[in-house]
Amino acid sequence: MESRGRGDGFTTPRTADVLCVPTPDDASQVFLEAVAEEKPHVKPYFSKTILDIEVVEGSAARFDCKIEGHPDPEVVWFKDEHSIKESRHFQIDYDEDGNCSLTIADVSGDDDAKYTCKAVNCAGEATCAAELIVETMASEGGGGGAGAGGDDDQEEEEEEEEEE
Numbered sequence: 001m002e003s004r005g006r007g008d009g010f011t012t013p014r015t016a017d018v019l020c021v022p023t024p025d026d027a028s029q030v031f032l033e034a035v036a037e038e039k040p041h042v043k044p045y046f047s048k049t050i051l052d053i054e055v056v057e058g059s060a061a062r063f064d065c066k067i068e069g070h071p072d073p074e075v076v077w078f079k080d081e082h083s084i085k086e087s088r089h090f091q092i093d094y095d096e097d098g099n100c101s102l103t104i105a106d107v108s109g110d111d112d113a114k115y116t117c118k119a120v121n122c123a124g125e126a127t128c129a130a131e132l133i134v135e136t137m138a139s140e141g142g143g144g145g146a147g148a149g150g151d152d153d154q155e156e157e158e159e160e161e162e163e164e
Helices: 150-163
Strands: 016-022 030-036 042-048 053-056 061-070 074-079 090-094 099-104 113-121 124-135
Touching: 042 113, 053 061, 061 113, 061 124, 074 090, 099 113
Parallel strands: 042 124, 053 124
Antiparallel strands: 016 030, 042 061, 061 099, 074 113, 090 099, 113 124
């Protein structure tokens, strides 16, 4: 911890000022009093924002960001405008250094959405958002085999040819 102030090996945290007051009966004796400084309020901001993620169905996805601000902001995560409650499926971590993450376990097609992190304190708020793109098993195979929409596709092609 950084320190500021000296006096018989006594140190104070760097966010404090030291006030020296001689006593009237013995000017050689000095008392030190730590006076806490008020840190100014700082609106939340993201020094690292979340990024779009593309994952395969069944795997895990993780959004990471870093939030600054004073006092420490409260954080809420959203999936398509709906707040996320922590569960086995959604894990939210937020440490004292401002590192924040949302982990989504066992991703499915239902998780394909826009995710937003919102940080709020008494000085204001900030948000950042990103997309989770889920590659489902059906989309990996190229859309199906024989008979998958064949009649509809053929009709559309015939209509396009007639229009030309």
